[in-house]
Amino acid sequence: MRSERCRKRPSQVYCVLGSARSSAIGRSVLSIIGAGSFAYYTVKDRLPQILTKVIDTIHRNKKKFFEEYGKEGVEAEKKAISIFSKLRNEMQTNKPILPLTDNCQDTDIWNQYLDYQKTLLGNGEDPSWFRSPWLYVECYLYRRIQEGMSFSPPISEYDVFRDVKNESFFQSQQAMMALCTHLQELKKTIASLSKEQRQEEFYRLLQVSLWGNKCDLSISGGQDNSQKSSILASLESLKSFILVNNMDSLWNTLTKGKDVGSENALKTRVDIVLDNAGFELVTDFILADAILFFNLATEVHFHGKCIPWFVSDTTKHDFDWTIQQFLAVNHKWMSKCGQTWKENLKKGSWVYHENLFWTLPHEFWSMEKIAPDLYTELKKSDLIFFKGDLNYRKLTGDRKWDFTVPFSQALKTFHPAPLCSIRTLKADIQVGLQAGIGERLSASDANWMVSGKYGVIQFS
Structure with a gap:
């Protein structure tokens, strides 16, 4: 039986990348799970922990399923738990x-x-959980969770990560209030700000969006990882932890040929490929709001996941639910933001997109062949922001590049438009560093690539 989720997905045409081209990308440099690596820790400890929380969540909602679906709901709960066990x-x-x-x-x-x-393994060997590329295995787990739910009607549409996403949202409300207050105060003074002051404020909100990426429930294993205090006061002290800071390039790209502050901005489009719901999504909304009111673009397009993914990744439900929460909250500036964002969607200056490609295991350099519709859509953009670690891993093919390899080189053929990765480091891959920086950090902090302590705003 095909689940409702399967039927509701938008109709799209895909083809599969041939193995000849894929193998030419380089088998030897693909990151395979090795004992002692962060990938090994992920598959050995973190992913089973996440799956255990999925099982616990389904069991905790047994009463809810009974109230909604009767005996069928209880049987579905048992079936889902059996599948995931x-x-x-x-x-x-x-x-x-x-x-x-x-x-x-x-x-x-x-x-x-x-x-x-x-075909990569050869010798008739089957890929297994500990003998496969890390990127593939991790994506495969979440796709199997989706499959397990599809086999458990009538609860197939239940998002097994929704409770923990919602909890993280509410735990971060104080930080959200501070951001909304800052944004609305900024809007009051916008007319009096010089171009340099506008640039400085844009940089502040870029950094807010960067550090919002720390709130990642897949890295914390579903444990509380919310932002409980205002991030604005910490930006200056965090600057030294930004290893690649290409904010000037972003500003120049967005202001090229424009009179900053003019109401008559040329039609310009910015895309944001989203990562986590909760606090990070709110920082992305704040940035998108600022991009419009600074007249740096006339449209912002958001790209989310079509199924629950990596615990806290943003789905259409998360996107809409967040705006509804802002509209309903008893806080002047949060509700004001919610009204603005709802209006942006209504008038088309904000647009939300879904595409199956974002929940496939493929590297982004295969997008043009596998999902040409999506690649064509992204080519319409003047600047694409890719949020978070998973997007960075797919941008760079999750390869073990040297630290100094240029970002543009690691992207290979993927370049639909000028693009920027905004991520805190939570996976052991990083390119585009100045000579010696990676080695120096490795010598002083063994976990610098996976702790979320460091970040990049990296432009190509």
């Missing part, structure tokens, strides 16, 4: 990666990608 055992005992069987729009793409992974 089996999945956890597969992972922990290094069983082979299994084909998907849920007959959704992307099922064939995933299964053909599994066939491709088999």
